[in-house]
Amino acid sequence: MKTVFSVLTVVAGIVGIWYLACVPMNIKGVLDQAQRAGEEVVPDTANARRDAGAFDLVAKNTFAINRVWSVERPRLPAPHQVATELWQTTVMKKVTSKRSLIYHAQVTLSATLLGFALGTGLGILLSIGIVHSRVMDMSVMPWAIVSQTIPIIALAPMIIVVLYSIGVQGLLPKAIIAAYLSFFPVVVGMVKGLRSPDQMQLDLMRTYGASGGQLFWKLRLPSSMPYLFASLKIGIAASLVGAIVGELPTGAVAGLGARLLAGSYYGQTVQIWSALFAAAILAGLLVALLGVIERSLLGRMGVKP
């Protein structure tokens, strides 16, 4: 109960700050509109208002304050505008509609999940190689790290162009970009996890004369499970980012990324913000789902509840 109250307090605080921020952010647009409608505005020219500070404008035109939360194309939409848009484009729209966020989210989700599966598979394979081979440890790990320093926004168009030229398009290029972002946390976490058994546990296996395979299946892999799940949670969020970024350069017609792009073309800030929130909610759900799987698996592995 106390936790719920604390969480609600923080949420209320954030929403409060957001509403307050709308005042200076949106005041100029509100005043321009008011002047066009023939109202008295101080100062009375658009140029003068452009040079004036936002807080100054608010102080001189207090009558306009209550309008900043209901602008049609605000710089910063108010929380209830975003919430309304989210409601309108999810619950109130048919899932098959091109204007339904559920439809767009599902397009992005399929690329995310495919990319996540590819990235996780690749990450686990690489980590097994790294742990078992000193050569791979020294050769693969630095490249894996370097790969993550290249901004994905620069790399994504190239991946899409190159794949298009060999006839691959649609879901796969987006999934590959998602995989590119999600394999890294899995590699790092699994290398750490597969190396987590201590010397005594390794010695014990040696006294049994265990083979390399037995050592892996009976000790290294089970030991790495908590690390794997920590990595998967980062990996799936990264995967979603990758899928959205992958939708931008194609000028894609569907997906949360396409929704963001369309919103920015037409100055539909409310649409942009609701797409952002849809992405955040989707990521939250995916991570929560992994958490449920983790609890059930680790529970079966006897981890203290």
Place this chain on the structure above:
Amino acid sequence: MKTNSQVDSGQDAAQPVIEARGLNLVFGTGETSVQALKDINLTIDRGDFVSFIGPSGCGKTTFLRCIAALETPTGGRLTVNGMTPEEARKQRAYGYVFQAAGLYPWRTISKNIKLPLEIMGYSKAEQNKRVAEVLELVELSGFGGKFPWQLSGGMQQRASIARALAFDADLLLMDEPFGALDEIVRDHLNEQLLKLWARTNKTIGFVTHSIPEAVYLSTKIVVMSPRPGRIHEVIDSPLPKDRPLDIRDTPAFIEIAHRVREGLRAGHGHD
């Protein structure tokens, strides 16, 4: 001298279980090298309960690890059942108990005990039979389905002993198995260990730094001294095989404890 040779029942009773001749072990090379073991000569016969006692750095654990083929000596000769330690390991000559129980947290007690059996390829039925046997031996029957965290430290250590007993090793190597437990639990486990030893007639190598523990348990006490690790003295215990806990108040017990303490002091030098 070999107080327990009369209880032998093995085929080649005359062959020592462990024989070390002029054993040396140097870690590292050049100026940073450390002589961990120097000129170790020791014979352990079938059915012996041998304790290794000495201060840190005297090589008692290292010697045990050499027997288990976890370390490789750099000189001298070491045989286990007449074989090299590597060969003896392949023959499953020994079970090893570490200072910490080291049970896998994701396996139940039964499954932990099955671990060596799975690796060594025992059949499912055989595994279950053996688990039941050794659980009974360490008085943990009924705890097989529990996870390690549900057991006390002493029970966990008993489970790890059961794990070392699960396959047919005649030699049990124990590296300070009760070092992390409190005195009362330790007394109880010592008593149980002696009973277990009497029932199974195994040969036991036991590393400790507790004088009463060494004297109470052993037929042979190997007093070691550090830098370089070497054997200072081997004391054969005249105590009878049947030892109630209050034997520790008898003059004979106190006399041996005194000899061990003197040996430790003399071997310790001035550092």
